[in-house]
């Protein structure tokens with residue numbers, strides 16, 4: 001697990017906010033930036049991310065990869 005980080009493909013994000021709630025260290029924020037589908041997407045702060053995988057298991061739209 002050491003050094004693992006979450007990577008988000010925000011082109012798949014629907015802005016539901018579930019991952020923002022799921023992250024134990026508040027590493028994910030909702031932005032007002034729109035993706036090509038017109039959804040306000042999230043952003044991950046890699047410095048805060050501890051690689052726990054909660055965002056990966058929570059997101060219904062397969063936005064995350066943790067590696």
Ligand code: SF4
Pocket residue numbers: 005006022023024025026027028044048049050051052053054055056066
């Ligand atoms: S892997 Fe864990 S710490 Fe990192 S962004 Fe996802 S929920 Fe937050």
Ligand code: SF4
Pocket residue numbers: 008012013014015016017018019020041042058059060061062063064
């Ligand atoms: S759970 Fe997935 S779809 Fe919902 S805001 Fe987070 S990344 Fe976007």
